[in-house]
Amino acid sequence: MKVQEIRELIKLIDQSSLDELVVETDGSKVKMKKRTGVTYVEQEPVQQVVQEAKAPAASAPVAKPAVEKKVEEAPKAAAKVDVDDANLHKITSPMVGTFYQSPSPDEDAYVKVGSKVSEESVVCIVEAMKLFNEIEAEVEGEIVEVLVKDGQLVEYGQPLFLVKPE
Incomplete structure (x- = not known):
């Protein structure tokens, strides 16, 4: 399965009343449980x-x-x-998972307050089902505020960063 398909499944599970889903395709098996x-x-x-x-x-x-x-x-x-909020862009979590500011614990954060970002800049990682998904800024500007802490659980659509667009 492609990462985008898994993301869509996560969104559907999150929005539904289902507690568990198992999908088997092409020899691979994906099992999702809501917490x-x-x-x-x-x-x-x-x-x-x-x-x-x-x-x-x-x-x-x-x-x-x-x-x-x-x-x-x-x-x-x-x-x-x-x-x-009026003039700021919110970078939101595309999935339920764990928020990480850096690629590994011993490395610097991708971005911090004051960092300049472009549309393709990786701003964080959200771990979902042992998959590490890089989250891009999708807007050009400056990071104004980091709204979540490293290692925090995040929900689908939860704001992660506030960006002042340029």
Whole structure:
């Protein structure tokens, strides 16, 4: 199978309610499983934090300051992105996988804030099913912000970088 076909399968699985898919063609076998726990585990704590903060809580004093801090930080970060987004291009993940800034742990990152990129510039790698997929900028400009951390799991369509187009 070609990499593009696998990417399309990943997109379809991600958008469907299927949890597992096995495809056998021309002597090769591709098996895909959703990690539904990973996707929802990251989202649920944020929702619970907001709900706990709104409730007239009888929660433990230790948990309350941590909840308030998380709730306060989220709007600040969102406001910053909203202001900058108008003129910036988002480089998004074409698949679900693990984000890597460099080709190997002992090498420098492909790009960092301030790096100039062309349309064909490799900006990162997303590992999916033990395949390392190089992600290109697809726009000419300057990297303004790196939105994810090295080794972080990313979702299909998740913004990875903000680029100021030239």
